[in-house]
Amino acid sequence: MKVPPGLSAKDFSDVVKQWTEIVGKEWIFTSDEDVEMYRDYYSPLWHEDNDPVPSAAVAPDGVEQIQAVLKVANEYKVPLWTISTGKNLGYGGSAPLLSGSAVLDLKRMNRVLEVNDKNHYALVEPGVSYFDLYRYIRQHNLKVWLDPPDPGWGSPVGNSLDRGGGYTPMRDHFDNHCGMEVVLANGEVIRTGMGALPGSKTWQQYKYGFGPYIDGMFSQSNFGVVTKMGFWLLPEPEAYLSGTVTVPKHDDIYKMVEVFAYLVDSSIVQATTLITSPLWYVRNDPELTGIREHGTTQDLDAYAARKGAAYWSVSLPFYGPAKVVAAQWEFAKEKFSAAIPGAKFLDGASYRFPLSDEQVAKMADTVPFGIPSLSIFSMIGKNIGHLGFSPIIPMTGEAVLESQRVFTQVYRDLGSPEGEAASFPVFSFFARAFVNIYLFPIEHDVEKNRKTREIYRRLIKESAARGWGEYRTHTTFMKDIAETYSFNNHSLLRFHEMIKDAVDPNGILSPGKSGIWPKRMRTAKA
Amino acid sequence: MRLPPGVSAGDFSAAIKELESAIGKEWVFTSDEDVNLYRDSYSPFWHENQEPIPSAAFAPDSVEQVQAVVRIANRYKIPLWTISTGKNLGYGGSAPLLNGSAVLDLKRMNRVLEVNDKNHYALVEPGVSYFDLYRHIRDRDLPVWIDPPDPGWGSPMGNALERGGGYTPMRDHFDAHCGMEVVLPDGELVRTGMGALPTAKTWQQYRYGFGPYMDGMFSQSNLGVVTKMGFWLQPQPDAYLSGSVTVPKHDDLTPLVEIFANLMNSGVVQATTTVVSPLAYSRDPELVKLRASGSTRDLEDYAGQKGIGYWSVSLPLYGPEKVIAAQWEYAKQKFSAAIPGATFRDGASYKFPLTEEQLTKIVNPVPFGVPSLQTFSIGGPKSQGHMWFSPIIPMTGEAVIEAQSVFDKVAQSLGYVTGTTGFPIWNFFARAFVIIYFFPIEHDIEKNRRSREIFRRLIKTAAEHGWGEYRTHTAFMGDIMDAYSFNNHSLLRFHETVKDALDPNGILSAGKNGIWPKSMRKAGA
């Protein structure tokens, strides 16, 4: 049996014994075989010694059991690592950051506590998946949409705490939460926002409550164990319409993004989309490769014109009443046309809701229509797993170009495990900034993974040097990224540490998460 | 010279000397004449002994000076009370909650640091007012809107930190902020969100940064002194259109609010409006009699005869002309289908920018991003001030009717002549209503005593129904925090844990929102 750092085998067997009494024999896992299942299947440290392995996993079912588990953990100073559905693949999956931590697995807490289709919200436990919530809504025939991220087996609670994004107008998952219940490290249960009012009628309708609004502290953090969380849902829209805008020239990106930002910031476009260059996907044309390496912007423009390809494209998703979305698309076309000579427009998919089962069956990707799916895994392709590098960059054409250039250069310098440097698609998962999401392949191959980590770390550095930071990362890189957020001698991190010490003095909750270590494990540096 | 509680005269004068050298003699106020300027002009304790009066005021002009003040205050354990523009009238103005606190007045930090009209944001200091920011934007002819609250002399930062609301689609002011710089109680300076990244390019474009998202803990709190804050602005919209919906029967309120909530939550309606009963205002003697003793049916008949409707809501729409026209058409369809007898009236309609001439004719320009002081006419020309009772209630017809009847009973049982019925129900926030009850403040001890009694009774009654207030005057902060008592006040105790860790000397805004430093905390809270 693996033992958590700092504990004797005897202590740990006491712990396990006490936990067993709390959760029942069935819900404590200590055998190698069982514990192995909590390792990160997409670990960039696969087959390496520093791949974190948990010592045990404990799966309480209910707030009281969590409180009891924490009490024991405090007494013996057992480091825990909290997971909800544990499907945070690409970011660490169900594995802890600190090897030997015991996983606090909340998957059994999987109750949909309420879905309201008049005020459009849900209250769920951490083990509820997007699939579960979707099924519940379907079964009860409620006219509301959830907003799934790419993979549907994750947890709305977990995804929003990790500040993930989706595709519909409710795409910023943390922003669309409303109300939390949290078990603090000392076992105390708090409810935030209006939930602090006993018998509250608006826990899922008004976020802030009275006094400090502390929900954000529990996101990407290790300050508490969230046991309930409310979410705002979108009333089922009447219709969907998507239109694609293409522009002919390299330098059209400036105006294109400017008009796009105007539309997004005016709430005319409210959902997630992608800015891309059709040229990025041309991989085997030596002419283009040559131009990429030695050509000018004009050469690229000329190449695109010869091939009849647009230089840039963005498709705009609209959700709402049929006549409203039509008017929004018309307005967008006017704006782009006025700003960019040669802009072209293509009407895309258009739907009325609810979709029929037959329509759904034909869709490759149902996620933008509030239907969770796993189709993302077929898009990613042949690799065993993936790892996301995701810097936030300004919503400007300049930043798009600069980030492509900088990141491509890293590949030129370091080489790539997969051949030619890829492009870095530009997403609008969040309201007013872009995020580049580049997926690294993960293999069960030590050498390739080592290279990937080297490139990843260089990308973090190059980003930070330009004032771009990552919004989220795999456990392996949390420390690297936290260190780049270093304004005033790491004052924000030191502030987080002060809070950590105050609310979790024994340092039992998720040590190392987002770079925050409890006092007893903190390195002298920083 | 008045002294802060627990500070000796010797220590205080030593502190004052240090402060004078840190921020300049001119900006350390200790004379009665100067310090009196910091009293709450709308105090519900006017002429009473409990009115909190500051001991001094310090007005630094830079982050470094704020850090210096905070460090000196720590050394001498001087309780500070932070204000930005100090115009938080109705909620305490520029006066502290704890008698004898020294006011940390940030009004001199009034620089507009950046306004970006491509990514639509502003970065400002605490002393910048809505008027200042508006003027800055106008002078440069930038096509962006700010979202002012009712009075324009307040601070975008202060208002957002107090979680105030406005009228345009950016109406939730805290929600529209992006990035903070904060001086912690120990004098350390942090930047939140992307601001923690040196040379950050997206401090005002992406809120969360990496790791815990801390901004909310500095709102309605005493855990730090915010010295810079970013705000998302709205690109100047093309056009505005308002349409009003009127329904004939009392029970129509339920479907009216249901459709309204659907439109709001779908993003079809994105701005602040009110649900009102046209029957609540008229002084027609016949109606006054019906209101007092008539049945619901009588009132419906009266509304029918006069053609005024039982309930009404107007929908403010901002955006491209054709889009908002389509939104209004869609809303009409929805209401018509659900409520027989619903009627519709087209209201004001504008194209932006407004001309100077148009502006001079608009009584209340606030919904068009133009700050104003028009709201101060609310109590009438003889008014001496006001304060607000503002519970959050569910966005349902049932809750509106229940809340009005419950609060009315409280007012009547205490013989409150004006009554509370008919105060409009607002949607300053996305998915809940807030009722805003107006209390006049008078320079009359007896009347204020009575107002406070009613106010406290309303807090209790609201809490019994599961409704809590979103914000309050310093005089009632303790009462309201007490109502948020789930699990033996565990949230308050959590705030106290954090307070003690960050501010062990308890120097920042003691008592704010019910949070006291350890040394001043009552046993067994």
Add this chain to the structure above:
Amino acid sequence: MNMKKAAVLLILMLTAATFAWAGPPQEKDSQLERGHKVYDKWCFPCHGTGVGKPGTDALKARGQNPAVLEERTDLTAALINTVVRHGVGFMPVFRKTEISDAELDAIDAYLMRNNKK
């Protein structure tokens, strides 16, 4: 009224009295200009002309004619200073970090510019 204010007022009065033959016109102009600017920033939003000006409305309701401060010829520095530093009705107090003593003097000069000598 404190001594400092009285002294400033005295100087202002002397300046006004002597202006016709010897006063430094630029100085007075710049003081008026400054007063006008401060007035625009701090007073106009409530006391100006046009709709939605509660200060003007309140004075009108009290029978003050003219109700717009800029149009009056009977204001004294003592009155203006008392109102600004002590409030009246729903008009709150203004602190020295908002309107400094020097700015208040400038407002006084501006609002008294048309007073009968």
